Amino acid sequence: MGASKTDHFTDKQNAIAVMAKALGHPARVAIIEYLLKTDSCICGDIVNELPLAQPTVSQHLKELKNVGLIKGSIEGNAICYCVDEKALTVLQKFFTHVTTKMEKKKNQCC
């Protein structure tokens, strides 16, 4: 095995899982944080910021892009990457919903 049985889960569950998985690596969390912190969003700057080789960073960027968490636009020779607001908002709403539900339950057990 090694592949998830996505067929049996809801679209929403799969969507959350796919985005969460993309953030399941510190380098990719660092990329998102860097994109929010800085004004420049040039790929080369991200490579310099991270303790990883250029091909590895490129791979991480590709993954974030595939999942829709970031988007890239060609900026002359370089490429400018930015966070995608919609995708991150989906995650934000999910976790806010979760914590809201938790408060309502207030430790009914455990």
Add this chain to the structure above:
Amino acid sequence: MGASKTDHFTDKQNAIAVMAKALGHPARVAIIEYLLKTDSCICGDIVNELPLAQPTVSQHLKELKNVGLIKGSIEGNAICYCVDEKALTVLQKFFTHVTTKMEKKKNQCC
């Protein structure tokens, strides 16, 4: 390779990544949602709810527990699993922080 270079990232980045990774599988998202939806939190009920074999579910529960997203308490013969409020609140705050920062930036590029 196959192992993440966690040494070079901040503790917070690693913490977020570890929890996000745990939610990077639809079954584990489904488990969290189920625990919030229902009053019963018996392991057997979770196994019945998911389209996966009992050992597989047990493995997923273990992962969620290792990461601190859920906690389990022995309930006679069975085991009662519940979400851990603190851990999920950390994620909620992270994504709220992210979306807040996004709004401030308002598409400076891309």
Add this chain to the structure above:
DNA sequence: AAAGTTTATCGTAATATTGCAATACAATAA
């Protein structure tokens, strides 16, 4: 104690991820 119930662990096969060197590709500069 013996049998049943519930959950965890072991072992293993299939697949996925991570990381990087080498290299290719694309756009600009000389």
Add this chain to the structure above:
DNA sequence: TTATTGTATTGCAATATTACGATAAACTTT
């Protein structure tokens, strides 16, 4: 055109994940 610069892709080795059958462990009931 020929560098040069910036990014992506390929190929591969090391490791991790997913899934489940078989089995063990722990508690309950009979």
